[in-house]
Amino acid sequence: MVAQNIAFGIIAAIMVVGALRVVTVNNVVHAALWLVLVLAGAAAQYVLLTAEFVAVTQVLVYIGAVMVLFLFGTMLTRAQLGKEKQLNNPTWYLGIPASLLLLGVMILALTSSFGDEKLPTDSELVSTQAISDQIFGPYLLPFWALSFVLLVAVIGAIVLARKD
Amino acid sequence: MLVNQFLILAAVLFCIGVYGVIARRNAVMVLMSIELILNSVNINFLAFALRNGSVDGHVFALYIIAVAAAEVGVGLALVLLVYRNRKSIALDELSEMKG
Numbered sequence: 001m002v003a004q005n006i007a008f009g010i011i012a013a014i015m016v017v018g019a020l021r022v023v024t025v026n027n028v029v030h031a032a033l034w035l036v037l038v039l040a041g042a043a044a045q046y047v048l049l050t051a052e053f054v055a056v057t058q059v060l061v062y063i064g065a066v067m068v069l070f071l072f073g074t075m076l077t078r079a080q081l082g083k084e085k086q087l088n089n090p091t092w093y094l095g096i097p098a099s100l101l102l103l104g105v106m107i108l109a110l111t112s113s114f115g116d117e118k119l120p121t122d123s124e125l126v127s128t129q130a131i132s133d134q135i136f137g138p139y140l141l142p143f144w145a146l147s148f149v150l151l152v153a154v155i156g157a158i159v160l161a162r163k164d
Numbered sequence: 165m166l167v168n169q170f171l172i173l174a175a176v177l178f179c180i181g182v183y184g185v186i187a188r189r190n191a192v193m194v195l196m197s198i199e200l201i202l203n204s205v206n207i208n209f210l211a212f213a214l215r216n217g218s219v220d221g222h223v224f225a226l227y228i229i230a231v232a233a234a235e236v237g238v239g240l241a242l243v244l245l246v247y248r249n250r251k252s253i254a255l256d257e258l259s260e261m262k263g
């Protein structure tokens with residue numbers, strides 16, 4: 001248990017630092033690379049939470065596909081790849097009190113409702129078979145809808161981005 | 165491990181993402197902040213799946229990953245379209261619908 005807590009602490013610190021760099025750094029490509037660090041840390045946390053299949057999916061879909069999309073988007077929408085002065089809104093400082101207030105309310109609510117409750121330590125890894133039994137059993141209709149969402153997204157992205 | 169350590173980590177990431185959505189001017193950076201928010205939600209789902217000993221949280225996390233991929237695809241296509249029409253993706257310049 002101690003080893004898991006130490007691993008959690010290290011990964012959580014890396015994730016928070018990476019997330020702060022994503023929203024503060026003045027270079028879009030660097031922000032995308034910091035985001036890779038945060039997403040990889042999230043995959044590691046999923047492994048700590050005994051969710052191996054979701055962790056692998058996170059690596060494949062986010063770090064593999066979504067980050068390539070982001071880098072392509074950066075490449076296609078910007079002339080220069082260096083630093084940029086105008087990445088923040090003129091009223092960017094309004095975000096600080098808004099997010100700190102939200103964080104305070106959330107931490108207050110979480111500590112008052114969960115307190116020192118511990119996660120079960122004897123749980124086994126959730127097998128991929130159990131997840132697929134859920135997806136193709138009770139959650140079949142949402143899965144079906146999701147495949148339509150992906151189809152519509154593919155068609156929509158092609159229609160929007162094509163030149164004519 | 166406490167339940168709260170994962171939930172508070174997710175809350176911190178969520179608030180950083182909210183700050184990014186408010187503060188950033190570049191549309192691609194706003195999409196990246198939205199990814200941070202979606203990831204924090206996934207951590208919450210998996211923490212509660214472990215706490216309740218159920219598989220449903222894993223299914224929801226997978227669905228969120230799929231929807232996020234679709235959202236990024238359409239979002240970047242929109243950004244590309246805006247860039248092609250205006251040569252800029254600064255969000256505060258898109259004010260044609262202002263009353």
